[in-house]
Amino acid sequence: MDIEQQGAGSWIPRRGTPPISRASGCILYDVDGGEWLDMTAAFGVACLGHCHPAVVKAVQDQAARVMASPIGLYTETRAELLSKLVELLPGKLEHVFLCNSGTEAIEAGIKFARLQTGRRGVVSLKGSFHGRTLGALSSTWNPKIRKPFEPILDINTFVTPGDLEALDAALTEDVGLFLAEPVQGEGGVNVVEAEYLQAAEKLCRERGVVFMLDEIQTGFGRTGTMFTHEALGVEPDLMAMAKGLGGGFPIGGLAYSGSIHEALKPGVHGSTYGGNPLACAAALAVVETLVAEKIPARAAEMGALAKAKLEAALEGNPKVREVRGKGLMLGVELREKSAPYLAALTKDHQVIALNAGQTVLRMLPSLTVTEDELDRAVAAIATVLS
Numbered sequence: 047m048d049i050e051q052q053g054a055g056s057w058i059p060r061r062g063t064p065p066i067s068r069a070s071g072c073i074l075y076d077v078d079g080g081e082w083l084d085m086t087a088a089f090g091v092a093c094l095g096h097c098h099p100a101v102v103k104a105v106q107d108q109a110a111r112v113m114a115s116p117i118g119l120y121t122e123t124r125a126e127l128l129s130k131l132v133e134l135l136p137g138k139l140e141h142v143f144l145c146n147s148g149t150e151a152i153e154a155g156i157k158f159a160r161l162q163t164g165r166r167g168v169v170s171l172k173g174s175f176h177g178r179t180l181g182a183l184s185s186t187w188n189p190k191i192r193k194p195f196e197p198i199l200d201i202n203t204f205v206t207p208g209d210l211e212a213l214d215a216a217l218t219e220d221v222g223l224f225l226a227e228p229v230q231g232e233g234g235v236n237v238v239e240a241e242y243l244q245a246a247e248k249l250c251r252e253r254g255v256v257f258m259l260d261e262i263q264t265g266f267g268r269t270g271t272m273f274t275h276e277a278l279g280v281e282p283d284l285m286a287m288a289k290g291l292g293g294g295f296p297i298g299g300l301a302y303s304g305s306i307h308e309a310l311k312p313g314v315h316g317s318t319y320g321g322n323p324l325a326c327a328a329a330l331a332v333v334e335t336l337v338a339e340k341i342p343a344r345a346a347e348m349g350a351l352a353k354a355k356l357e358a359a360l361e362g363n364p365k366v367r368e369v370r371g372k373g374l375m376l377g378v379e380l381r382e383k384s385a386p387y388l389a390a391l392t393k394d395h396q397v398i399a400l401n402a403g404q405t406v407l408r409m410l411p412s413l414t415v416t417e418d419e420l421d422r423a424v425a426a427i428a429t430v431l432s
């Protein structure tokens with residue numbers, strides 16, 4: 047199929063592959079019979095690999111039973127998913143609001159924090175990405191994404207991760223919410239230090255500010271534990287989730303503490319599709335498989351292996367500034383823009399990777415990626431950068 051014919055009428059840039067007609071594990075198959083190694087898991091959503099049999103079966107079975115249910119009527123699948131999530135949630139997190147995407151989970155967080163504190167202000171980090179609806183966008187740092195829509199909600203202050211003095215000054219009496227990703231994904235695969243997040247949580251507690259983590263990209267095993275913050279010694283009041291939770295099916299969620307729960311009155315927030323039976327069936331299959339097959343621990347192991355392989359293959363390469371990341375969330379920071387190298391990976395090696403900011407080449411493969419697939423990706427990256 048002619049690549050130029052694809053997506054007529056869409057402004058979204060194409061990646062240079064013919065349309066994809068099916069996918070399995072880390073491989074995408076196109077309509078012309080071509081195969082592509084997907085090191086993105088579709089932005090991290092296909093955490094068990096594309097079309098994992100357990101997820102496919104759960105969605106097929108659910109589609110034949112009940113596909114739609116209003117938020118006030120519990121379905122068996124939603125009830126099971128919520129119990130399973132609550133069982134898995136660490137620390138203070140005891141309840142879950144279900145929605146359809148990451149940005150909606152962030153919106154819910156901003157609203158719940160307002161209800162809890164009565165304050166409008168939000169503090170988030172330079173380098174952050176929290177979504178594209180107006181509330182989440184106002185807390186997203188990247189000026190390229192934010193500026194075209196300004197003035198947006200005038201509620202946000204951005205501080206540099208690690209700078210506690212700046213945070214101390216920013217957490218004024220108007221601020222009700224501190225929001226951060228434990229590892230910034232879109233911003234460049236920047237690991238935020240545990241000590242900083244611990245100090246931030248302490249400051250939030252002292253000032254009555256809600257402490258929220260965005261685990262939309264880092265959650266569900268991506269960095270080597272079910273939720274990244276479990277390994278960081280912090281206990282958020284709110285945690286946003288999406289991406290990996292659905293294994294490819296759209297779903298988002300906001301986990302929240304008992305004290306936030308008390309501030310919520312019936313009808314104060316909602317979503318027509320939130321808790322949709324198909325989405326819940328997919329998510330339940332994902333969560334059960336992650337636990338049964340100990341996938342987070344596998345991600346830790348494969349991530350360490352992949353990082354070591356990348357470091358060895360790129361050692362001494364003058365184009366490379368650093369290889370970094372956590373688990374299977376990996377970035378290669380270049381001394382120049384990453385876009386031409388990503389295009390070469392696709393065109394010359396049939397490998398699909400992602401950018402993160404302007405200069406970082408990012409890999410977010412399925413957590414079930416094999417060592418052979420990692421070897422193929424690393425060799426292709428080393429070749430395009432040589």
Ligand SMILES: Cc1ncc(COP(=O)(O)O)c(C=O)c1O
Nearest residue numbers: 147148149175176177231262263
């Ligand atoms: C950390 C983070 N937060 C929020 C979002 C927004 O999620 P969605 O695209 O599902 O709205 C993303 C998406 O890339 C993300 O990585």
